[in-house]
Amino acid sequence: MIRDARVLDPEFVPRDIVHRDAEVNALSNALDPITEGEHGKTTFLFGPSGTGKTCIARYTVEQLREAVIDITTQYINCWQNYSRFRVLYEILSAIGRTVDIHRQSTPADLLLERIQNHDGSPYVIVLDEVDQLEDKDVLYDLYMTRGISIVMIANREEDLFAQLDERLVSRLHASRRIRFERYGMDDLVAILQARVDRGLTPDAIDDEDLRFIADAAAGDARIAIATLREAARTADRDGLTHIPSETVREALPNARETLQQKSLDRLKPHQRTLYEIIEECGEIDPGELYGQYQERTSSPKSKRTIRKYLQKLAAYDLIVAEGEKRGRTYRLSGSVER
Incomplete structure (x- = not known):
């Protein structure tokens, strides 16, 4: 039944995005100056969990990589990498400059100096969960570094800006804001259908069950995709070629629990x-x-x-x-x- 398990992962970034055209275009326009050798516009994506912020950021940056030969990109989850040192280390790792770095003794300022001395080619950094940073000064470090363009992601705009000093607020005030609203039911059905078409065998699940999942997910694509994944895994494990409606309904609480456990682990x-x-x-x-x-x-x-x-x-x-x-x-x- 399962043809490609990757697409059933809520964190999978598809080659083609269903919906969110306006958001993709807005972020693409903000980063488009990079294709002309200029600096991309600092951009802030915000909205509730499960509304596609991370997926759109990673998709758009990947599209940019296809258009620009000499470019470096790095995705950093600030929930795990919440210190100034960790962020700078992840940035350096993408350009292969961490071989002699000692996590316990190397000053963070040395990492910043190496980043500032890189060759100046375009470098796009996606800072997910940016409001989780313990030391917001790293945003100032990156903002002032030649060649670096920043894409920041958080649930709420005020959670970030309320924590910044005036120096940072004044510089980030002109950043491009892109708001993500919760998905509508039809949007989620289309997203699920795209995953079914690529990840499962034909006729593996009924349209009514996709609509049930979309309705139960209440605008959260992570819950919808995780529920589809859980139902497909159960049916596949039982040797079935079609996912029963009962299996779909039983998958919903298990999918929620799996997602919440991932959040707890972080x-x-x-x-x-x-x-x-x-x-x-x-x-x-x-x-x-x-x-x-x-x-x-x-x-x-x-x-x-x-x-x-x-x-x-x-x-x-x-x-x-x-x-x-x-x-x-x-x-x-x-x-x-x-």
Whole structure:
């Protein structure tokens, strides 16, 4: 039944993008000056999870690589690479300049110096989850480096700009903003159908079941594709040539759990501590949460940083924030409660 398992992965970037033409065109226009030997426009993609931001960024940059011979590109997930050193190291690794770098002792400024001394050929850097950076000064480093064009991705514009100093805000103020809205049901059906056509044998799933998946995903392409993948794997494992409707419906909660586990695995230590406190308490207010967090952490982050972490946990459906200000409480999302 499964002809190409790669296309059933929510992180797979297809050769042809279904929908998002306006967003692709906007990002392409921002980067188009690179084809004429000029500097691309700093661009910021923002919108809810599962709306195609990462896919569109990687697709558009790959299209640019096909048009420009002498270009370097690097995708960096700032959730994993959240320090200035890690970001600069990943950038250097793409140009083969990290062979003598020692992660424990090499100063970050040395990495920056090497990047600044590269040959000046175009270098496009995609910073996904950019609001997760611990040290935002690296954005200033990159903005001021000759030949580098930056594409930033985050869920909410304010989550990034509220954390920047005036020096950075003034420079990034003119960046191109591209907003991504949640997919409509017909959009998700078309996206799923494109994956079915390439990844599965003909007539492997009914149209009604694709519409069920699209409806249940509520605008989130990650959930839709993960559900299709889970259903196809189950049916294939059972030796079937067609995915039963019952299998599709059973796949939905398993797909959600898989995606949420991936998010849990990516949590930083401080985020993990917050999650564990909420999990233990069932429901907790911000004051008590921060108090318990301080008790468990040797070097606690500020309340402002903790609010940012909690917003990220909520964005990935790991927790739910209810109420406002003093009446606010946090609990695990119903889909991850155990």
